[in-house]
Amino acid sequence: MTVAGDGAELTALLIAPDRALAEAALAGLRQARVFQVIGDLRSYPPPQTLQIRVRQYAPDVVLLDVATDFARAAELIRILTQARPPVHVIGIHTRNDPDALVGALRAGASEFLYAPFEAAAQREAAARIRRLRQPEPTAARQPGKVYLFASVKPGSGASTLASQSAFALQRLTGQRVLLVDMDVMSGTSSFYLRAPASTALVELLLEGDRLDPGRWVSQVERIQGLEVLPAPMSPGLELVEPARLHEFCEYARRNYDFVLLDLPAIFHRVSLLGLAECDLGFLVTTMELASLHLARKAVRMLGHLGVGQDRYEVLINRAGGGDGLRLSDMEKVIGCPARARFPNDEIALQRLLAMGQPLDATSELGGAIEEFAGRLAGVAQTDKKRTGLVLNALPVFSESS
Numbered sequence: 001m002t003v004a005g006d007g008a009e010l011t012a013l014l015i016a017p018d019r020a021l022a023e024a025a026l027a028g029l030r031q032a033r034v035f036q037v038i039g040d041l042r043s044y045p046p047p048q049t050l051q052i053r054v055r056q057y058a059p060d061v062v063l064l065d066v067a068t069d070f071a072r073a074a075e076l077i078r079i080l081t082q083a084r085p086p087v088h089v090i091g092i093h094t095r096n097d098p099d100a101l102v103g104a105l106r107a108g109a110s111e112f113l114y115a116p117f118e119a120a121a122q123r124e125a126a127a128r129i130r131r132l133r134q135p136e137p138t139a140a141r142q143p144g145k146v147y148l149f150a151s152v153k154p155g156s157g158a159s160t161l162a163s164q165s166a167f168a169l170q171r172l173t174g175q176r177v178l179l180v181d182m183d184v185m186s187g188t189s190s191f192y193l194r195a196p197a198s199t200a201l202v203e204l205l206l207e208g209d210r211l212d213p214g215r216w217v218s219q220v221e222r223i224q225g226l227e228v229l230p231a232p233m234s235p236g237l238e239l240v241e242p243a244r245l246h247e248f249c250e251y252a253r254r255n256y257d258f259v260l261l262d263l264p265a266i267f268h269r270v271s272l273l274g275l276a277e278c279d280l281g282f283l284v285t286t287m288e289l290a291s292l293h294l295a296r297k298a299v300r301m302l303g304h305l306g307v308g309q310d311r312y313e314v315l316i317n318r319a320g321g322g323d324g325l326r327l328s329d330m331e332k333v334i335g336c337p338a339r340a341r342f343p344n345d346e347i348a349l350q351r352l353l354a355m356g357q358p359l360d361a362t363s364e365l366g367g368a369i370e371e372f373a374g375r376l377a378g379v380a381q382t383d384k385k386r387t388g389l390v391l392n393a394l395p396v397f398s399e400s401s
């Protein structure tokens with residue numbers, strides 16, 4: 001990160017619908033020579049436009065009018081401060097308004113300036129911003145984990161488990177979680193989350209080692225605390241080169257604690273390439289005989305390709321229903337241990353489809369997925385009331401028949 005020296009002006013992007021306030025700020029800034037305005041937006045931009053402008057100007061700070069419409073300004077503050085790397089925001093106002101000051105800081109602003117924008121106040125704000133921008137020595141960050149979810153038969157529920165596991169991981173750990181919907185044929189995760197289809201994922205995959213943090217931030221959707229790359233609009237992923245997928249996964253691994261790839265059926269080329277990149281893959285099957293047959297076929301195919309059973313786990317979805325099959329029976333059919341089972345919870349699924357909200361952990365399916373995510377993250381719950389969490393090195397998804 002480039003850090004401006006103590007004598008250098010900090011570059012600033014000005015966003016001020018109140019043009020009288022903007023003129024007062026510009027006059028004060030010219031006199032103090034502490035901030036140099038390199039861009040001036042006359043209205044509150046939509047989030048995507050804001051991201052484009054920030055990437056275009058790459059300012060040290062954003063000077064944001066918090067007087068005209070505080071609610072919209074607070075939304076922009078949150079977007080800017082959640083970017084990677086975060087953008088420092090200085091709220092500006094027509095007067096010394098204590099409520100606006102407290103509200104702006106709570107929303108994530110770093111500083112607050114008001115008319116007549118005295119030079120001393122500007123210098124103090126700039127000094128604090130410079131200290132915040134100084135990179136602090138930290139221990140080397142551990143790379144994140146990449147997990148793959150692929151069905152053995154379309155409609156087995158891999159997207160449901162991937163998307164809801166992502167929400168559960170974010171909720172349980174508070175860490176950065178990325179969900180990548182690479183299932184071009186259905187885009188079910190994107191549908192569940194009401195995420196618009198886009199070309200972002202294909203474009204990022206094609207960029208490879210040229211991946212840029214600013215570009216990445218502008219392409220990722222933020223949905224209820226989760227970062228999401230929606231499914232592309234066309235099946236271009238089938239043409240992705242292995243080297244590009246590797247660079248994409250490594251970039252995501254460096255920037256996120258957990259990366260969940262939602263892929264089409266394991267027999268697809270892109271799913272096999274993804275399995276080579278992930279820490280652990282999950283093959284999702286149901287208890288239907290056709291699905292179990294394909295699970296057995298998938299296990300044999302992976303064996304022929306030299307993929308050991310330590311590289312993936314089989315998950316049984318929609319378990320139950322009185323079909324009489326025990327876990328041990330299913331394992332014999334598949335030819336591989338099944339590490340976790342998820343109940344057939346139609347009510348929870350209908351709510352998910354109708355509302356587009358994460359599954360409630362108190363539902364049968366939501367609780368099973370939360371337990372699954374807890375074990376995935378090494379976080380175990382001490383009791384069924386979910387009153388506390390303790391770190392615990394659990395074996396991954398061990399379950400007796």
